[in-house]
Amino acid sequence: MAVGIKDVARIAQVSPATVSRVLSGRSVDPAMHERVLAAVKSTGYRPNLAARRLRSQHTNTIGLIVADIRNPFFTAVSRAIESLAAARGMRVILCNTDEDPAKEAAYLELMHEERVTGVILAPCRQHPHKSALPAPDYPLILIDRSLPGSALDSVLLDNDAMAEQLVRHLHEQGHRRITGLFGSASSTGIERRAGFERAMLDLGLDAEAIAVPHDTATAQRMVVERLTAPDRPDAILASNGVLLLSVLGALRDLGLSVPGDIALAGFDNNDWMEFVGTGLSVIEQPVEEIGRTAMTMLLDRLDHAEAPARKVVLAGRLIARGSSAPRTPTPTPA
Amino acid sequence: MAVGIKDVARIAQVSPATVSRVLSGRSVDPAMHERVLAAVKSTGYRPNLAARRLRSQHTNTIGLIVADIRNPFFTAVSRAIESLAAARGMRVILCNTDEDPAKEAAYLELMHEERVTGVILAPCRQHPHKSALPAPDYPLILIDRSLPGSALDSVLLDNDAMAEQLVRHLHEQGHRRITGLFGSASSTGIERRAGFERAMLDLGLDAEAIAVPHDTATAQRMVVERLTAPDRPDAILASNGVLLLSVLGALRDLGLSVPGDIALAGFDNNDWMEFVGTGLSVIEQPVEEIGRTAMTMLLDRLDHAEAPARKVVLAGRLIARGSSAPRTPTPTPA
DNA sequence: CGAGCATGAGAAAACGTTTTCTGAAACGAT
């Protein structure tokens, strides 16, 4: 039924080895080369990847494990990585953990069973007690979030500096009472909070930073509470996308408009953001660059298994919107 | 270096066959069972999936090829399918064609080489001359879009009826001059247009339907042109997400507000939609149901290869927003 | 002109499992 390399060999009147050589582009006699190609075409032969991987011992496959496939940032990074991998003739297995440490662990395990060349991982927000994952036997590159305990290769946004840039932007727009909302479970939230607090301090302002749970309903309730309390802020900085939506929900419930009543800023640029109010100012992440860097580090790590762990920190780009006097975006060096 | 089943067998003092049997849950002597498990744990043995797949001849893997991973609809369906597959102990390979027929063809080819159990495909908008793909040797289920030429299993939204529902909704809100924008390259666009035109006709209204290219800039320009021409519509129906954003861009450029100056409705519900203006009315697709149906049809097809092709058409749900007098959503049977 | 060497193609081994085959032991039926 299914056509194998032996069938092709028989039809081309060569040995299976020769077919293999032709298919992997090694030099063979032109006449045979011709015959093999013809036989492949006539039989519709497709190599069995399982067999190929078993024998050749390399899978040309990298695993990409992201924490939330619904987050546009992750889909953008996935696209970038997928296309870089394809250019190198590699496949990528895309996995989604839904921020579930158990699923993450299961997928890391699976990657092992797949004998992948390496893995790029955006780890879960909250990690189990043993935050350090057991040293895997494939190269592992972290993106977007770092892991407190372990020293692993990672490529991250300069969260600290980007939060500062957002604060300064809001300050330039005349806002003084700025409240920051931060997820407390992830390294990004913590770093962004640090940058926020430092920037506010530098500007001589009170830094009101609130740690907010990931749960949307609770977050929104907390925001409503804060906005109805005395000394309502004139600007809010949300450290991630779901938080930003919670704030929008709270503002709508309270009948407040952006940026008329209150300014709003956050992270990750989405196509719809220019359409709520007169726009949200955000930090856009260099997804292409993140993907490329992660890929490069991964391939590099294959050659230098014992090199010390590297951490690459990339700058984002401020997309300034929502001001009455529109400013041009400030480009940052890549 | 790498530990194989033979190492486990040696340590457990049984044959490799017995290890295999234990691991696949077949009954063995309790004492041996115990020893094998202990040996597996002590060695950290992980089976080689390539070898397993080669020998057992089934991959327990399904391919999921979507046209645009950035489209939230597709990520939602992916999540659903992934979780259904996991529940059945199957893996899914997620591929993104970026609406490129060449990439689609390459991925279908790749699925063959992976010897997948089956494939769920959301085909590209525009298909090459030979729109019918060559009959694959795995079950193939289409989702979201159908292929004009070929009779394949497919699960689709009832685009015609949903477009009609949107039109009636707009009509109930008092809108009469409704313009529909439709992508002309996909079956969904064509079906939605048909439903739109029929519904308008039923209501005794002029159906102004405009075919719009997928390119955002061009689309936006066309919308601006239409809105500055005489007889400006008081409602716009956009047949897909990117079109909807183009309309929003045009409205912003023209300084028009939603729904104050003009109503806007579309397909696919996104979390941000309640925050532009006072909300956009949309048809929400039953992603969970779509995933489950596709999966069921796929597994079913494995047993009944020769059964006639089936087409399942699912109803969506109207999310009514943006009216001055808020209405409750109309639930439709699933 | 012959020895050594590069080239290239077929034969056969190898990759790490699962599955079939084989034989021994245990059990039930006559």
Added chain:
DNA sequence: ATCGTTTCAGAAAACGTTTTCTCATGCTCG
């Protein structure tokens, strides 16, 4: 008690490739 049947575990084959090994051919160079 004997024979047949079932159960269970080990030996060995098989899955479809790639790669190593082997050998023949043709070439270069001394």
